[in-house]
Amino acid sequence: MRQSRPLHSGWTLTCLGGPGARPGLPEAIPAQVPGTVHTDLLAAGLIPDPYLDLNEIAVDWVGRCDWRYDLVFDWRDEGAEITDLVFAGLDTFAAIRLNGVAIGDTANMNRAYRFPVHEHLRAGENHLSITFQSAWTRGEALAAQYEPRPNNYPGPANLMRKMACNFGWDWGPTLVTAGIWQAVTLDSGPAARLASVRPEITLSGADGHVRVHADIAAGDASGLALRVSIAGQSAAAPVADGAAALDLVVPAPRLWWPHNLGSQPLYDLVVELVAGDRVIDSYRRAIGFRSIRLDTTPDEHGTAFTVVVNDVPVYIFGANWIPDDCFLPRVTPERYAARIDQARGANINMLRVWGGGIYETEAFYEACDRAGMLVWQDFLFACAAYPEEGDLPAEIEAEARDNIVRLMPHPSLVLWNGNNENIWGYFDWGWQPALEGRTWGAHYYLDLLPRLVATLDPTRPYWAGSPYSGTMDIHPNDPDHGCTHLWDVWNEIGYEHYAASIPRFCSEFGWQAPPTWATLTQSVHDEPLTPVSPGVWHHQKATIGNDKLLRGLAGHLPEPQGMDDWHFATQLNQARAISFGIAHMRSHRPRNMGTIVWQLNDCWPVTSWAAIDGYGRKKPLWYALRTVSANSLLTIQPRTTGLTVVAVNERTLFWRGAVTLRRLDFDGNILAEWTHWRLCADRFSAAELLVPKELSAPVDPKREVLVAKMHDRTAFHWFTEDIDLALPKPEYDIALKNLGDSRWEIAVTARTLLKDLCIFPDRLASDAEISDMLVTLLPGEVHRFIVENIDEIDAAGLAGAPVVRCANDLVT
Structure with a gap:
């Protein structure tokens, strides 16, 4: 039987120099394996935490140096016929020597390597050395080799097989890593x-x-x-x-x-x-045993894009997944499980592993298998033109073969996708004249990858890109065909424009907001702290991102005055934008069969599109996703015939019940009321009910609201935006009850209408978490929140601003 011996203890790390190398570095420092150069330097106290303040800039030199890992280990020949040195992951350009003998070189962080070393091992002490060349340095050589090709982001990621977002993204820092990022073992045994x-x-x-x-x-x-x-x-x-x-x-x-x-x-x-x-x-x-197929049948609307599991068309409540940390070995199996549990808690049923990151470790897919979390897996190409010459095609094929075979046992994996936005880029981003006929990756997406999937994993569907219409003869981002990205909303226009189209499947759309207050103040120490203070500004990577945050409030909420209001208003607007978009698309089931919001998680503390911030805390968006992605959704939507109540049912049983509609003023007085005694939404379907005119036509749009109730589901329709509503100054009573074990019940009794009530206990205790957010209460109504991880002293602060907020605060 084969024996596998981990080589994880006793490593040292040495800087071999490079542009900007810091003088006075020790000759060697302890190294953790699996690990990265940055985390070893951080553990040794030689660099500041790159996630704090402006430290990202101060540690840029690390990625521009070459580094050597060294290990001395004992070995004895126990009669094995062969012994291989096996690397699960090396980042990225490595030269490996054993006892002074060159064993091999690597140029791909996305695949495993195995080198026969039996003849080079000595009885007793052995010396293993791995030298990593800076990806920046190698990138300069590759740039000289390949003619220029479009790339939406700085850096040479499209010329090499390294995590693209390592070189910075519109939510991620530029922290170019190197190191032994996955396990290294000696594998011995029979031939x-x-x-x-x-x-x-x-x-x-x-x-x-x-x-x-x-x-x-x-x-x-x-x-x-x-x-x-x-x-x-x-x-x-x-x-x-x-x-x-x-x-x-x-x-x-x-x-x-x-x-x-x-x-x-x-x-x-x-x-x-x-x-x-x-x-x-x-x-x-x-x-696990399950069937999977992708239904792309043409119909009267265009071309479907429906994930079918066990012959059931499944509506996808998805979120895009990026690497959960810039320093990959810090993402432990426990952290994967916790993050996937958070996704499941938000009623998300699919994670799309995005093409600018990595093929995740086994722990990710195993956690998805256990959690019932579907996985859409991108091949690793994103937002750039990729050459089809030189060594790159062979590396890409080896990488794809490696990961297709590695991941295919997982029942959670249901779709292979060729790339992120590259076909779209070729059509719309000015690539064709810039390329002047040069290759850009079409061979990979339209030939190589589908052939490999068909050969190695014929049980799963392959799709050439996101977005992609299914053919190069139809625009890749045509909402009537295949999967669509909606990025004019946020980048150019307000979230109300989500209602302007009905995509068959929306695999990317999103809205920004800052991280939780605890994460923001843990990572940024500006005095004073403002939306444009240096640290806050540095932790906003999107082009004119803060301007877009304010522009996105226009027509919905007033421009905030002060940091507290800015933080709350932009988080609230993010939650509303995504909730609005998903509810609109869901209401058109089965024409639309899925949404994948950008994004679930962050890799560091940053203003971004995430629902869970870089330190693992839930933003209001997470709570909005939990509500709008529930199996049963009640929503009020505009239709050509008038306002319509839509009951959307993703349960395995029909959903039937009375629907009560009330038009109320903000004091809670009933102005009109009507009950439809039986609205029935069959399983996996949507049912519509036209709202009678006396309920859909307000006398005073600024002071009235339409409320629909069906069983335990409630839908609100406001006749104008908050900025124009006559919302009252919020008044409420709060009663606290100690439940023990640092848990508290917070009973809020509304004395006035409270719109989108939120409680932010992380302002009092960084680990505190609340059960609910975005709760709307009519006068006299009570809601009981549960807060965890807060002691009695801090609990006293749960009674008022800035911990307790609602939309009323922003407009009164």
């Missing part, structure tokens, strides 16, 4: 091993089918066999010509579902390479 295992998992009727393909690395494969077992079923097949394949049928397995539709049973798949009764090598994965 034969499982080189790759590809399990194709499908359904046929009620039965599950597993077809296992295995490639065997062996000098002599005679007498070897492949043995597979799962769910009490087992089979074996001989190895021939370095490969083996076999099929297993699992009678009537329990099906794996996205979490909003069912459970996530997993079965242990065991694949063994055997010689007689002796196990030489093994492979184990937890798999």
Whole structure:
């Protein structure tokens, strides 16, 4: 049996110099593996925290230097036929030497490497050295090699296979990393091993089918066999010509579902390479049985884009996922699980792993498998033209093969996507005249990647890009075909314009806001703290982002006066914008079958489009997503026939009940009332109800609201924007109740109308968290919030501003 020995302890790190290298650095410092140069320097006290204030600029020199990792380890020959040095991930341009012998070079952080080293090992002490060349330095050489190509962001990311957002993005810092970012092991044992295992998992009727393909690395494969077992079923097949394949049928397995539709049973798949009764090598994965397809059937509206799981068309409540930290090894399995649990808590059922980041580690996909979180996986191309010459095509093919095979066992993975915005860029961003006929990546998206997916993972659909219409003959961002990005909203026009189109599937749209107050003040220490003070400004990476924040308030809320109001108003506007867009698109089900908001998470503390900020805290947007993405949504939408109540049902049972409509003034007086005794939305459908004229036509739009109720769902329709509403000065009573274990109940009784009531306990205690936000109360109504992680002294501050806020505060 093979033995794997981690080589994670005892490393040192040395700076080899480069532009701006700091004088006086120690010759060597302790290094953590897996890790990065930046985090080692930070642990040694040699650089300030790059996430704080303007420190990102102060540490720029780190990415411009070359670095060497060194390890001395003992080894003894225990009779293994071969020993390989295996790297799960090296970032990025590395030269590897063992006992002074050059073992190999790497140029891709997105793939694993295996080097035979048995003949170079010595009994006793051995010296392993890995030298990393600066990606900036290598980028200069590559830029000289390749003719210029469009790139939306500075840096040479499109010329190499390194995480693109490392070089900065409109939400991320420029922190160009290097290091041994994933595990490094010595793998010893017999000469034969499982080189790759590809399990194709499908359904046929009620039965599950597993077809296992295995490639065997062996000098002599005679007498070897492949043995597979799962769910009490087992089979074996001989190895021939370095490969083996076999099929297993699992009678009537329990099906794996996205979490909003069912459970996530997993079965242990065991694949063994055997010689007689002796196990030489093994492979184990937890798999799930489910079918998946992408329905792109033409219809009267254009071309559908519908994810179908177990023959059920699933409405996608999605969020785009970026790397959760600039320093990747800091994202532990526990952190992945926590973040995915937050996504699930917001009723998100799909995460799109975006193409400017990484193929995540196994821990991410395993957590998604357990949580019932669907995964849309981009291949790693984003916002740039990529050359198709030189060494790049071979690296891209090797990387794609590696990751397709690695990720295909996961039931959560349901779609491969060729790129982010590159086809759109070719059509609309002035690339064609700039390219002058040079290659830009079309071969990858339209030929290489679909061929590899079809060959290696034929059970899953492939789509060439996001956005993409399905053909180069139709504009890639045509809302009637395929998947669409909506970025004129936010960049150019207000969020009310989401209602101007009905995309078949919206795979990117978003609205910015600052992080939570606790995160902002933990990372920025400006005195005074203002929207344009140096640290706050530096933690806003979008072009004229602060201007867009204020412009986006226009017509909705007044321009805020002071930092507290700016922080609350922009967070509130973000939550409203996205909620408005999703409710509009959902109300047009099944023409629209999904939204993927930009974005779930952040990689550092920053003003961005995220629902969860860079320190893992929930912004008001998270609470808005939880409401608007619930399986049952009641919403009031404008239609050509007039205001309409829409009940949207993503449950497995029909949703039926009485709908009560009331037009009220802001004092709570009923001006008109009507009940429709039975509105029925069948499972996976939407039902509409026209609002009678006496309810949809206010006498005084500034002082009236339309309220619809169906079971426990409530929808509000305001007849004009907040800036024009006669919202009263907020009045309320607050009662606190100590629940023990640092938990408190906050009962808020409204004495006036309170619109979008929020409580921000993180202003009192950085770890405090509230159960609800964005709660609208009519006079006399009570809402009970639960706050956690706050002590008795801080709890006394839960009774007023700036902890307690509502929209009334901004307009009165």
